[in-house]
Amino acid sequence: MKKILLLSLVLLSFACKNKEAEPFGKQEITIDSEGMPASNQKPEELGEVIFNGKGNCTACHKVETKLIGPSVQEIAKIYKDKNSDIIKFLKGEGEPIVDPSQYEVMKANFAITKAMSDEELKALEAYIYSR
Structure with a gap:
């Protein structure tokens, strides 16, 4: 019985030490219950995460060059010049x-x-305008 208890404690201690120390200065991203970054990020940062992940925008858009769709910079310029609403379009x-x-x-x-x-x-729009 003592051996089982001792073995359990040893295994538990190794399991608790599983997390590695992160390098100094690495940005921490908090994830909410839906798997998205928590809202303590700047809108542009959240928008970038959405653009590169959940939104799947990178399948057609690149920041500086046209891929399938126009570049992010071109989108931002035209929407700014025409004072149009990106969010309305995305809806x-x-x-x-x-x-x-x-x-x-x-x-x-x-x-x-x-x-x-x-x-x-709004975060996606902020990211587009920040590029």
């Missing part, structure tokens, strides 16, 4: 103003963007 309620020829491709992704919260859409 499927706005007209395509950047590259209407790619609108049908983008429409398929509205299922993703329509499911996003207003906070997530």
Whole structure:
């Protein structure tokens, strides 16, 4: 019985020491219950996480160059110049103003963007404008 108890304590102590020390200066990202970064991040940071992850935006958009869709910089410039609403477009309620020829491709992704919260859409917009 003592051997089993001792063995259990040894295994438990090794399990508790499993976490490695992180390098100095590494940014900590807190994850909420839905697997998304917690809202203590700047909107641009949250937007970048969404753009590169949940939003699947990188499948068609790059920051500086056109891939399938226009670049993030081009999107930001046109929306700023025309004083248009990116969030309205991502909700499927706005007209395509950047590259209407790619609108049908983008429409398929509205299922993703329509499911996003207003906070997530605002963060995505903030990321786009920050590039």
